[in-house]
Amino acid sequence: xxxxxxxxxxxxxxxxxxxxxxxxxxxxxxxxxxxxxxxxxxxxxxxxxxxxxxxxxxxxxxxxxxxxxxxxxxxxxxxxxxxxxxxxxxxxxxxxxxxxxxxxxxxxxxxxxxxxxxxxxxxxxxxxxxxxxxxxxxxxxxxxxxxxxxxxxxxxxxxxxxxxxxxxxxxxxxxxxxxxxxxxxxxxxxxxxxxxxxxxxxxxxxxxxxxxxxxxxxxxxxxxxxxxxxxxxxxxxxxxxxxxxxxxxxxxxxxxxxxxxxxxxxxxxxxxxxxxxxxxxxxxxxxxxxxxxx
Amino acid sequence: xxxxxxxxxxxxxxxxxxxxxxxxxxxxxxxxxxxxxxxxxxxxxxxxxxxxxxxxxxxxxxxxxxxxxxxxxxxxxxxxxxxxxxxxxxxxxxxxxxxxxxxxxxxxxxxxxxxxxxxxxxxxxxxxxxxxxxxxxxxxxxxxxxxxxxxxxxxxxxxxxxxxxxxxxxxxxxxxxxxxxxxxxxxxxxxxxxxxxxxxxxxxxxxxxxxxxxxxxxxxxxxxxxxxxxxxxxxxxxxxxxxxxxxxxxxxxxxxxxxxxxxxxxxxxxxxxxxxxxxxxxxxxxxxxxxxxxxxx
Ligand SMILES: [Fe+2]
Numbered sequence: 182x183x184x185x186x187x188x189x190x191x192x193x194x195x196x197x198x199x200x201x202x203x204x205x206x207x208x209x210x211x212x213x214x215x216x217x218x219x220x221x222x223x224x225x226x227x228x229x230x231x232x233x234x235x236x237x238x239x240x241x242x243x244x245x246x247x248x249x250x251x252x253x254x255x256x257x258x259x260x261x262x263x264x265x266x267x268x269x270x271x272x273x274x275x276x277x278x279x280x281x282x283x284x285x286x287x288x289x290x291x292x293x294x295x296x297x298x299x300x301x302x303x304x305x306x307x308x309x310x311x312x313x314x315x316x317x318x319x320x321x322x323x324x325x326x327x328x329x330x331x332x333x334x335x336x337x338x339x340x341x342x343x344x345x346x347x348x349x350x351x352x353x354x355x356x357x358x359x360x361x362x363x364x365x366x367x368x369x370x371x372x373x374x375x376x377x378x379x380x381x382x383x384x385x386x387x388x389x390x391x392x393x394x395x396x397x398x399x400x401x402x403x404x405x406x407x408x409x410x411x412x413x414x415x416x417x418x419x420x421x422x423x424x425x426x427x428x429x430x431x432x433x434x435x436x437x438x439x440x441x442x443x444x445x446x447x448x449x450x451x452x453x454x455x456x457x458x459x460x461x462x463x464x465x466x467x468x469x470x471x472x473x474x475x
Numbered sequence: 476x477x478x479x480x481x482x483x484x485x486x487x488x489x490x491x492x493x494x495x496x497x498x499x500x501x502x503x504x505x506x507x508x509x510x511x512x513x514x515x516x517x518x519x520x521x522x523x524x525x526x527x528x529x530x531x532x533x534x535x536x537x538x539x540x541x542x543x544x545x546x547x548x549x550x551x552x553x554x555x556x557x558x559x560x561x562x563x564x565x566x567x568x569x570x571x572x573x574x575x576x577x578x579x580x581x582x583x584x585x586x587x588x589x590x591x592x593x594x595x596x597x598x599x600x601x602x603x604x605x606x607x608x609x610x611x612x613x614x615x616x617x618x619x620x621x622x623x624x625x626x627x628x629x630x631x632x633x634x635x636x637x638x639x640x641x642x643x644x645x646x647x648x649x650x651x652x653x654x655x656x657x658x659x660x661x662x663x664x665x666x667x668x669x670x671x672x673x674x675x676x677x678x679x680x681x682x683x684x685x686x687x688x689x690x691x692x693x694x695x696x697x698x699x700x701x702x703x704x705x706x707x708x709x710x711x712x713x714x715x716x717x718x719x720x721x722x723x724x725x726x727x728x729x730x731x732x733x734x735x736x737x738x739x740x741x742x743x744x745x746x747x748x749x750x751x752x753x754x755x756x757x758x759x760x761x762x763x764x765x766x767x768x769x770x771x772x
Contacts, residue, residue: 185631186599187550190582190591197587226628228666230694236627239695244587251588281586284544284557285516328521352523412524 192224197240198280200273205245207238248276251286255322256293258314258366261395262307271303287322294319310398313358317366317416320354320407324414327352330472337473338466343437346474349430352409353470357424360398363405363416408470417468422447423461430471481617481650481682483571487537487723489749491742494728498528500735508739510537512725513568516544519560526567533568539683539723540570541652544586545610547620548579548593548603558613565614572682574652577603577620577640592625595632595639604646611649619650619682624660624689624698636661637675650682653719655711656704656727660689663696673711678718686712686745687727701730703741713748720756721749 199211211217221233228236252272253260260268279292294315297304304311328351337345404424406417419427422443429439444454465471478484488509493501500506511532518529532538542561545553565573578590593599611618622640634642644651653676662669686709688702704712704726716722726742 184550184598184602185596186594186602187582189594189629189631190550190579193591194582194585194587197589197591198585224629224631226630228628228664233627235694239626239697240589240591243589247588281588282584284546284554284581284586285519286588287520326520326523326525329523351521409523412527 189224192220193237193240196220196237197244198276199241200277201241201245205242207234207241245273248272248281248286248289251289252276252293255290256315256318257369258318258362259293259311261365261369262311262314263304267303267305271297271300274300274303287326290315290319290322309400310360310362310395313356313360313362314366316356316358317362317405317407320356321366321414324352324354324407324409327409329409329469332466332469333471333473341436343435343440345436346433347430347436347439348433348472348474349427350408350470350472353427353431354407355419355424355427355431356403356405356407358403358405359400361401361403362398363403363418365395365398367416406470408468410468420457420461422449422457426461427465427470479650479679479682481572481619481680482723483617485571485723486721487539487571487683489742489745490537490539490723490725491738492541492725492727492729493532493538494732496732497735497738502531504735505535506735506739508536510539510723510725512539512541512727515540515542515561515564515573518564518567519557529567538568538570539725540564540568540573541621542573542575543590544580544588545575546578546580546586547575547606547610548577548599549581550579550602551582551584553606553609558610562614565616570616572617572619572650573614574619574621574683576623577643578623590623592623592627592629593639594629595634595636597633597642600639600642600646604643607643607647607649611647617650617682618647619652619680620644620647621652621654621685622657622661623654624657624664626664626695626697628665635667636665637672641675641677644677644680649680651676651680652683652685653681653715654685654687655715656685656687656689656708657698659705659708659711660696660698663691669707669711670714673714673718676715676718678720681715681719681722683723683725684712684715684719685725685727686742699730700727704744709744709748712745716748716752721752724749 202208208217218234221237225233225236227233275296281289297312297315301308404419406419408415426439426443429442478486490510490512493511493513518525576590580587580589580591607618658669658672686704687700688704690697690699724745728738
């Protein structure tokens with residue numbers, strides 16, 4: 182379809198999504214060399230107080246303000262780690278590469294971790310910590326509103342064999358991290374509230390939160406479950422064996438394989454292994470992490 | 476005309492938008508509120524707290540769904556996944572009618588998350604009306620489209636904004652969510668007569684009315700939903716009520732949100748116009764009816 186409507190919308194969207202200048206105004210010349218004032222005047226009417234470009238600028242600014250504040254709200258930890266200047270540069274590049282393809286702003290950061298890992302030059306010396314924080318913050322978003330399925334009936338556990346399957350609740354997300362960013366994020370999230378999509382009102386100024394300073398964090402491998410209890414999201418540190426088993430369950434492996442994966446290369450004796458298994462499955466059942474296979 | 480086929484033949488009175496800062500007050504104080512408007516997108520999720528909160532609200536209050544991302548005026552096709560999620564939510568809330576904006580906001584699968592103004596052309600009206608019909612058919616409830624605040628107009632427009640609105644709703648055979656604040660804001664930005672707009676609306680199609688506050692700047696007026704309703708907007712509201720009869724009314728307050736009581740008090744100012752309308756129609760004042768029946772289901 183190549184209608185007049187589509188052409189206009191493509192033109193307007195390209196202009197609206199063009200990154201702002203450092204001073205948060207519309208660029209005079211677009212990055213592809215197009216003069217913005219003459220471009221705007223070709224499809225937007227001026228009025229007595231505003232030129233076509235000034236009218237376009239209102240939308241150009243609102244677009245970036247809205248998307249920045251959404252990402253800032255979803256990734257307060259990343260903002261704290263990178264500092265505002267770097268955070269904003271990274272977000273601008275990210276949105277420029279991956280504009281939103283979802284009707285909901287909830288999904289805006291879905292490709293951020295992937296983007297950062299392939300653009301580590303943007304995040305500098307804090308790169309590895311930033312990657313971990315981004316992973317954890319996205320897992321948090323996913324755990325927050327994921328579906329919950331019924332737990333297996335108690336009889337299911339009684340009849341379980343090596344060929345049986347279990348499923349992990351979609352609200353349980355598993356992460357292997359190089360830095361203990363869970364503590365960092367807990368303290369950051371405690372100091373901020375949450376909000377929701379408003380009815381798309383315009384903002385006079387950009388909404389920015391105050392940024393926490395992040396001290397030095399030493400590297401240590403961490404296995405983490407991000408999970409939901411009573412509608413709140415929690416982070417639980419896991420033993421390596423637990424992490425491996427949960428990953429295997431999540432991957433849809435039969436329980437025989439799940440157990441095998443857990444103790445690969447382990448020097449743990451069989452009695453301790455059995456004890457760990459029992460303890461872990463009991464805890465997961467109590468936490469409601471497991472659900473019956475489809 | 477308060478209850479009509481575009482609002483599911485309901486007579487909902489004066490509601491306010493359901494917002495997170497008010498949750499605690501609502502659950503603790505259980506205030507009497509005619510109805511709440513929810514932003515559909517906040518609840519189009521698979522589970523967790525949003526749906527838990529919504530279910531608690533639904534236990535006690537009437538809820539109407541208002542969307543911000545259907546983009547009925549986008550040239551691209553409707554998003555099937557979006558519609559499926561919306562229908563799940565419609566089943567949950569039992570909203571008697573559903574609203575979204577007469578605007579566009581996405582192109583080639585890229586979303587701006589803004590309510591961008593339409594070019595007022597016959598082609599745009601036809602495309603938009605066709606999409607509204609598809610949404611109505613899929614959701615199986617009445618749809619009402621809201622006029623947006625705008626800051627730009629396009630050279631290719633072939634008619635006024637209100638002529639475009641009429642063209643769309645008649646082709647789609649759908650309702651109107653008349654936002655009198657948006658009319659005021661756009662009239663300031665584009666230099667047209669707001670009253671002429673209100674007078675040109677097919678009154679029998681108005682399912683609901685929005686009122687809100689805004690911010691004035693030297694060169695333009697911005698739809699910020701962060702202030703009380705100003706007198707000229709109440710006057711437009713009054714005229715709309717004169718023409719449409721007592722219509723479900725909702726106050727939008729989305730930024731610098733004051734206490735629940737303050738927002739609700741501001742919304743209830745609408746009753747002075749609604750009551751007049753009831754009296755002139757020989758009906759009892761709406762406040763009296765609400766206090767007797769109780770708005771909580
Ligand atoms: Fe509105």
